[in-house]
Amino acid sequence: MTMExxxxxxxTHAALLESIQATVKAFDEGARGNVAVLVPPFxxxxxxxxxxxxxxxxxxxxxxxxxxxxxxxxxxxxxxxxILEGCHHLYRMSIGGFAVLRKFLRDIEEDDxxxxxxxxxAKAWKYLDQAVGLGAHFPVQLRxxxxxxxxxxxxxxEKYDEGEIDFQYDDMPTKEPIVEWLPHEYSFMGKDRETxxxxxxxxxxxxxxxxxxxxxxxxxxxxxxxxxxxxxxxxAAQEIWIRSLDxxxxxxxxxxxxxxxxxxxxxxxFVAANILxxxxxxxEEMREDIGDQVPLDLIVxxxxxxxxxxxxxxxxxxRAENLSFTLDSLAKHGMV
Amino acid sequence: xxxxxxxxxxxxxxxDTPTFLxxxxxxxxxxxxxxVVAFVMNILAARFKSQGNKIRMLIPLFKLLVYASLLxxxxxxxxxxxxxxxxxxxxxxxxxxxxxxxxxxxxxxTGIIMxxxxxxxIGDRVSVExxxxxxxxxxxxxxxxxxxxxDLVSVPNILMFNRPVASANFGSPxxxxxxxxxxxxxxxxxxxxxxxxxAVVTSRYSNIGNGYPVLTLVKDFPYYVRxxxxxxxxxxxxxxxxETDITVRxxxxxxRMGVKPPRLSLPGHPGP
Numbered sequence: 001m002t003m004e005x006x007x008x009x010x011x012t013h014a015a016l017l018e019s020i021q022a023t024v025k026a027f028d029e030g031a032r033g034n035v036a037v038l039v040p041p042f043x044x045x046x047x048x049x050x051x052x053x054x055x056x057x058x059x060x061x062x063x064x065x066x067x068x069x070x071x072x073x074x075x076x077x078x079x080x081x082x083i084l085e086g087c088h089h090l091y092r093m094s095i096g097g098f099a100v101l102r103k104f105l106r107d108i109e110e111d112d113x114x115x116x117x118x119x120x121x122a123k124a125w126k127y128l129d130q131a132v133g134l135g136a137h138f139p140v141q142l143r144x145x146x147x148x149x150x151x152x153x154x155x156x157x158e159k160y161d162e163g164e165i166d167f168q169y170d171d172m173p174t175k176e177p178i179v180e181w182l183p184h185e186y187s188f189m190g191k192d193r194e195t196x197x198x199x200x201x202x203x204x205x206x207x208x209x210x211x212x213x214x215x216x217x218x219x220x221x222x223x224x225x226x227x228x229x230x231x232x233x234x235x236a237a238q239e240i241w242i243r244s245l246d247x248x249x250x251x252x253x254x255x256x257x258x259x260x261x262x263x264x265x266x267x268x269x270f271v272a273a274n275i276l277x278x279x280x281x282x283x284e285e286m287r288e289d290i291g292d293q294v295p296l297d298l299i300v301x302x303x304x305x306x307x308x309x310x311x312x313x314x315x316x317x318x319r320a321e322n323l324s325f326t327l328d329s330l331a332k333h334g335m336v
Numbered sequence: 337x338x339x340x341x342x343x344x345x346x347x348x349x350x351x352d353t354p355t356f357l358x359x360x361x362x363x364x365x366x367x368x369x370x371x372v373v374a375f376v377m378n379i380l381a382a383r384f385k386s387q388g389n390k391i392r393m394l395i396p397l398f399k400l401l402v403y404a405s406l407l408x409x410x411x412x413x414x415x416x417x418x419x420x421x422x423x424x425x426x427x428x429x430x431x432x433x434x435x436x437x438x439x440x441x442x443x444x445x446t447g448i449i450m451x452x453x454x455x456x457x458i459g460d461r462v463s464v465e466x467x468x469x470x471x472x473x474x475x476x477x478x479x480x481x482x483x484x485x486x487d488l489v490s491v492p493n494i495l496m497f498n499r500p501v502a503s504a505n506f507g508s509p510x511x512x513x514x515x516x517x518x519x520x521x522x523x524x525x526x527x528x529x530x531x532x533x534x535a536v537v538t539s540r541y542s543n544i545g546n547g548y549p550v551l552t553l554v555k556d557f558p559y560y561v562r563x564x565x566x567x568x569x570x571x572x573x574x575x576x577x578x579e580t581d582i583t584v585r586x587x588x589x590x591x592r593m594g595v596k597p598p599r600l601s602l603p604g605h606p607g608p
Contacts, residue, residue, distance in 0.1 A: 094534075095534045095585060095586070095589045096531075096534065131537035131544060266571070266574070267540065290538075292585070292588075293538075293581070294540065334510075334545055
């Protein structure tokens with residue numbers, strides 16, 4: 001689910017668009033450097049032809065890849081400046097699965113007459129850079145930055161009128177708590193159980209040690225938690241907001257209750273990492289990618305039960321509200 | 337003179353029922369404490385995998401501390417030792433070592449040295465005297481290694497100390513694994529290299545991030561070509577699963593490509 005966004009989001013993307021425009025300008029002047037724009041999972045960054053301007057009047061085209069291509073990915077791409085989004089769909093997680101990507105990289109390198117502006121899922125980029133040395137093919141690499149708490153708030157609150165949302169305190173004191181309790185799922189004696197584990201808020205602790213008493217408003221607390229859980233990822237923050245909002249009321253506890261901690265075994269982490277890298281992926285595509293390595297149906301079922309994976313029909317994606325914990329867990333398995 | 341000293345030492349020996357029960361109870365408490373600490377440390381080691389082997393090294397250290405304290409309490413409780421008695425006790429202890437316990441004593445001393453020097457860690461994959469496996473425990477007398485065949489090999493500590501011991505990971509949870517595939521001469525070397533590399537980078541067990549390289553090496557032998565891939569497994573426990581995964585998937589792809597294993601070719605025989 002995406003939300004309508006306007007000026008605040010354009011402001012956050014302005015620096016990226018400026019950098020891309022600079023490469024277009026350089027291309028107009030004869031210096032060609034293909035661009036890779038790395039976007040965090042769940043965040044969208046659509047470069048429209050109208051956003052860019054060529055002083056030579058070169059044609060600009062935009063192509064969006066939403067799955068592994070059936071034919072040559074560059075067959076339908078025209079325009080002297082080609083914008084290609086969803087390039088992380090150009091590989092399969094199997095032996096021989098990088099052939100299309102390798103050919104794509106070779107083709108765009110050899111095509112001197114065109115500038116390619118490619119958009120990649122940042123997690124897939126990291127993996128592909130390690131697997132096939134992707135970084136060497138793109139002289140210009142631009143990374144969409146994580147958003148700070150205020151930027152997230154401005155973008156999310158843009159669609160609401162002043163005072164429309166009722167930010168309410170829980171029963172908790174207004175004094176900033178150092179320790180927060182988050183839901184945590186674990187297995188013991190073969191059974192899945194749930195408990196709460198403490199999380200120390202580093203900023204709150206630092207302020208407490210410095211004896212700075214900070215009284216956060218309910219709104220600040222809500223967005224502080226959304227920022228922590230989304231790791232500054234706009235797409236995840238928007239999902240968390242939607243799941244936490246009991247219109248028109250939202251409380252800090254609603255935000256924390258929207259997500260939970262969990263543990264993954266190696267097979268689950270492997271599947272979750274592959275879903276995360278592709279953003280959205282069909283069960284059939286996953287089966288073709290990694291079906292021979294793991295019992296996919298069983299693992300996907302486990303991931304759904306744990307609340308890690310969302311299924312929209314046969315399309316799998318990581319639940320945005322659990323992004324932070326998913327990334328933590330995947331990092332422990334060396335998958336991200 | 338020696339007899340007299342021994343008799344003097346023995347005269348300081350006294351043990352009554354409460355003392356005996358006290359010693360038995362602290363022995364039981366010590367054993368339980370060591371087991372509880374080992375259990376907790378193993379859980380913590382599994383939780384914090386990157387520091388796991390270092391956490392496990394606290395187990396032998398704790399054991400040493402507990403059992404040394406236990407020995408001290410037992411000796412000072414049972415014997416009423418003055419300086420003369422300590423001298424006699426030391427003499428008797430030295431004689432015992434000289435007469436037959438020297439190997440046991442050497443094992444114990446080297447066990448203590450190894451705890452502090454840490455030439456390897458609990459959880460490391462080591463190779464010593466032809467035995468390869470995971471170090472499961474570092475005891476006072478012997479180090480126990482669990483082999484891939486599930487045999488628990490007890491290697492006397494003096495051997496672990498005196499012989500070259502190869503530690504494949506030295507405290508790290510990640511370890512390089514070398515996997516060899518032997519192919520017939522007529523193969524397309526570049527294609528096989530690519531298959532091996534792709535098998536590694538797509539394996540659920542491999543660790544290709546954080547600067548861990550994947551190296552593919554090719555070497556010609558008289559009757560075959562050896563393809564060797566060196567890469568890192570994320571979790572030591574998956575070493576053999578990783579090796580199997582790569583081997584099976586590589587061969588599946590090679591068979592699809594029509595690549596053959598080495599064929600025996602003798603003069604006068606065309607071969608298979």
